[in-house]
Amino acid sequence: MTPVAKTVGSPRIVPAAGIVHPLGNAQATPEAEQKLRRDIIRRALQALQADVTESTVFPAQS
Amino acid sequence: MAGPLRIVHYLNQFFGQLGGEEAAGAAPQARDGAIGPGLAIVKLLEQRRCESGELAAEVVGTVICGDNYFIETPTAGDEVFALIAPYRPRLLIAGPAFNAGRYGIACAAVCKMIGDKLGIPAVTGMHEENPGVDMYRRDVVIVRSGASARAMLPTMERMLTVALKLVRGEALAPARLEGTFAQGRVRNELAAETGARRAVAMLLAKLRGETPTTELELPRFEKVRPAPAIVDLTTATIALVTDGGLVPLGNPDGIESISATKFGVYDIGGAERLEASRYESVHRGYDVRYVNADPQRLLPVDVLRELERDKRIGRLHPRFYSTTGVATTLRNSRALGAAMAERLRSEGVQAVILTST
Known part of the structure; x- marks a missing residue:
């Protein structure tokens, strides 16, 4: 739902894993799922520490 | 008179x-x-x-x-x-x-x-x-x-x-x-041509480089000034907020499944993770089976506990905030957001990770 977040002007946006499980992946192994979650949260923490002046997306390979 | x-x-x-x-x-x-x-x-x-x-x-x-x-x-x-x-x-x-x-x-x-x-x-x-x-x-x-x-x-x-x-x-x-500001009211009106003809006419006008007048103005979103960056995460209290509708089983506050007018605040104390046996999502805008099977897929309590233990963050706020973001009016969303922010601030929270479905 990144486009929606951009449209409404959310300042710090981290694309996640999907609508039905933004911080998980029901198809993956529990270990892979945990790793995915850690990665998204790591980017969220980076976003919180970044100075932004407008709606900014923090993509996976940042 | x-x-x-x-x-x-x-x-x-x-x-x-x-x-x-x-x-x-x-x-x-x-x-x-x-x-x-x-x-x-x-x-x-x-x-x-x-x-x-x-x-x-x-x-x-x-x-x-x-x-x-x-x-x-x-x-x-x-x-x-x-x-x-x-x-x-x-x-x-x-x-x-x-x-x-x-x-x-x-x-x-x-x-x-x-x-x-x-x-x-x-x-x-x-x-x-x-x-x-x-x-x-x-x-x-x-x-x-x-x-x-x-x-x-x-x-x-x-x-x-x-x-x-x-x-x-x-x-x-x-x-x-x-020459007034739209009040968001829709009134029936008789038009000379069908919607299809009017839509095509509008499209053709656009292709000719003209600016057709819309029949329905979209809501305008106000500019949100970003909050300053967190300087030191290791002392920050971080709260989890979601619009994915996660509530304790039985939905004690009666959070609406659609068009929410309220949000809930739920104590998680020092729990290591949210147990599937105690929580459910009442959101009616997405398939909630995966979140109900493991609430961490919506609210990553497990990972934030890890980070708290590793001293990467100060602490995870012991309460999470939740509402359902589906067909919620802009006006309700604004009011809910403002009320959440005020309460979070009064509880000493410095940053929020808001997970959205």
């Missing part, structure tokens, strides 16, 4: 000629007759009566209140009302406020109050950037104005046109034709 139409005009300290910023703390006061911009009302009414036999009308009184007084004094609205009501008006005109923020909010608030309490038409005018527009456009008829008082006469002219229509009980034309 016997006698001329009785109009009361609301002004701030500046237009009411009490003074500039130094008089912004002035308490509400009433003056018989018209003052300042009110003289424009008198002049325009006179013109109309000569030209088209418009009904007789009179500015019977002007109520003035300092902008700071109105914004800062909880009883200001009541005080203003107590001065307006004795004039027994049948129409209230407020402002116009142009791009003066406090004045715009006051004008719109007075219009809403008078409309609600006296059941008479109340009209104001302001510039699109005035915060009063977003706060009151749904409840109050607001005429578009320029940014500065140079546009006083044409703005007042349009305000009167709209106001007198309302007094006569006529329906207003769509906002874009009437």
Whole structure:
């Protein structure tokens, strides 16, 4: 739902894993799922520490 | 109706000629007759009566209140009302406020109050950037104005046109034709051509490089100024918030599955993770099976506990906030967001990770 977040002007946006499980992946192994979650949260923490002046997306390979 | 139409005009300290910023703390006061911009009302009414036999009308009184007084004094609205009501008006005109923020909010608030309490038409005018527009456009008829008082006469002219229509009980034309801000009301209208033809015509106009006029204005989102960055995460309290509808099993607060009007705050204490046996999502806008099977897929409590243990963050706030973000009106969303932010701040939270479905 990144486009929606951009449209409404959310300042710090981290694309996640999907609508039905933004911080998980029901198809993956529990270990892979945990790793995915850690990665998204790591980017969220980076976003919180970044100075932004407008709606900014923090993509996976940042 | 016997006698001329009785109009009361609301002004701030500046237009009411009490003074500039130094008089912004002035308490509400009433003056018989018209003052300042009110003289424009008198002049325009006179013109109309000569030209088209418009009904007789009179500015019977002007109520003035300092902008700071109105914004800062909880009883200001009541005080203003107590001065307006004795004039027994049948129409209230407020402002116009142009791009003066406090004045715009006051004008719109007075219009809403008078409309609600006296059941008479109340009209104001302001510039699109005035915060009063977003706060009151749904409840109050607001005429578009320029940014500065140079546009006083044409703005007042349009305000009167709209106001007198309302007094006569006529329906207003769509906002874009009437020069008002859309109130978000949809009314049936007979069109000469089908929607398909109108849509294609619009598309062709666009392809020709023209700017077709939309039939339905989309809501405008206000600009949100980003909060400053967190300097030191290792001392920060971080809260988890979600619009994915996660609640304790049984939904104790009755959070709506759709079009939410409230949010819940739920204690997780020192839990390592959210157990599937104790939580569920009541969101009706996505397939909640995966989240119900493992709530961490929505609210990553497990990972934040890890980070807390590793001293990467100060701590995870012991309560999570939750609502359902599905078909929620912009207005409800704003109110929910503001209420959440205020409470989070009072609980000492420095940052939020909001997970959205």
